[in-house]
Amino acid sequence: MKQIAIIGAGTMGRGIAYTCAAAGLSVTVQDIHSHTLETCKEYIDSQFQIAVQKEFLTAEQANAYGQKIKYTTHLQEAAEQADLVIEAVLEVMELKVGIFKQLDKYAPKHAILATNTSTMSPTEIGAQTNRPPQCIALHFFNPVPKMKLIEVICGLETSEETVAKSFQFGETIEKECVRINEFPGFAVSRMNCLIGNEAMKMVMEGVGSIGDIDKAMKLGLNHPMGPLELADLVGLDTRLRNMEYLYKTLGETYRPCPILTKYVKAGRLGRKTGRGFYEYSKQS
Numbered sequence: 001m002k003q004i005a006i007i008g009a010g011t012m013g014r015g016i017a018y019t020c021a022a023a024g025l026s027v028t029v030q031d032i033h034s035h036t037l038e039t040c041k042e043y044i045d046s047q048f049q050i051a052v053q054k055e056f057l058t059a060e061q062a063n064a065y066g067q068k069i070k071y072t073t074h075l076q077e078a079a080e081q082a083d084l085v086i087e088a089v090l091e092v093m094e095l096k097v098g099i100f101k102q103l104d105k106y107a108p109k110h111a112i113l114a115t116n117t118s119t120m121s122p123t124e125i126g127a128q129t130n131r132p133p134q135c136i137a138l139h140f141f142n143p144v145p146k147m148k149l150i151e152v153i154c155g156l157e158t159s160e161e162t163v164a165k166s167f168q169f170g171e172t173i174e175k176e177c178v179r180i181n182e183f184p185g186f187a188v189s190r191m192n193c194l195i196g197n198e199a200m201k202m203v204m205e206g207v208g209s210i211g212d213i214d215k216a217m218k219l220g221l222n223h224p225m226g227p228l229e230l231a232d233l234v235g236l237d238t239r240l241r242n243m244e245y246l247y248k249t250l251g252e253t254y255r256p257c258p259i260l261t262k263y264v265k266a267g268r269l270g271r272k273t274g275r276g277f278y279e280y281s282k283q284s
């Protein structure tokens with residue numbers, strides 16, 4: 001697979017786009033907002049600069065790879081040459097289904113259509129296309145350039161060929177893949193959302209300060225980040241959508257903590273807005 005299309009240039013889309021480009025693949029990034037594409041390009045350029053400073057890439061490589069990235073607001077333009085499309089728009093089923101229907105129309109017959117959903121059913125999304133065997137979920141982790149894992153989630157109709165090609169793609173971009181059979185929240189989100197929600201409940205109950213709850217998990221359980229820091233990094237709006245889907249599909253255990261809902265209503269979405277459980281300066 002040489003030509004990759006990324007749909008949605010937010011937190012995840014830009015990270016996936018950079019990771020693919022840094023592996024030498026041709027990438028087209030699409031978003032409905034041109035200002036998001038500008039931010040995405042700035043992010044990708046800065047990641048290339050860091051890679052050169054750290055001597056992961058030469059300046060010539062970074063320049064050549066950067067030139068293989070195209071940015072567009074047109075879905076058809078992004079999809080029509082793609083061998084693999086990775087959708088990374090908001091965690092809203094109707095939105096993802098609508099995009100997959102269009103991708104099915106515009107992407108070449110051989111193309112694989114993947115969703116980066118954290119929780120949702122690739123079977124349900126793929127069923128709206130004429131190519132369910134070529135539909136799959138490829139669940140990347142944030143920040144994508146640093147995180148090694150891709151959960152490869154097989155829907156009911158996903159073919160073995162699509163799974164094999166997905167694993168090959170993972171190898172090309174130097175990620176480790178695990179094969180997961182579809183179930184809401186897969187393996188990682190199902191556990192991680194619960195830990196984060198429990199930490200939020202503990203804040204609400206006054207069990208400890210935000211900093212101490214995170215510190216307890218880092219030093220007591222050797223987690224690299226505390227659950228509240230991690231929720232801020234994910235984006236509290238994204239986390240709330242994940243929790244709402246898991247609550248709907250898996251029941252009471254996943255009822256979103258009221259403090260999460262309250263923060264989202266206030267526009268405190270975590271790092272992306274400068275304030276969530278913590279406050280962030282523009283540089284952080």
Ligand SMILES: NC(=O)c1ccc[n+]([C@@H]2O[C@H](COP(=O)([O-])OP(=O)(O)OC[C@H]3O[C@@H](n4cnc5c(N)ncnc54)[C@H](O)[C@@H]3O)[C@@H](O)[C@H]2O)c1
Nearest residue numbers: 008009010011012031032036088089090091117118142234
């Ligand atoms: N944030 C994380 O840590 C994380 C981790 C793994 C998976 N995910 C999943 O990745 C997906 C994207 O999450 P995110 O955090 O990057 O969200 P985000 O809000 O940062 O970005 C979503 C992007 O989609 C764009 N978009 C919206 N409608 C669109 C459309 N019709 N066509 C094209 N672009 C459109 C938005 O403009 C935005 O730039 C979600 O399904 C989420 O659950 C997120």
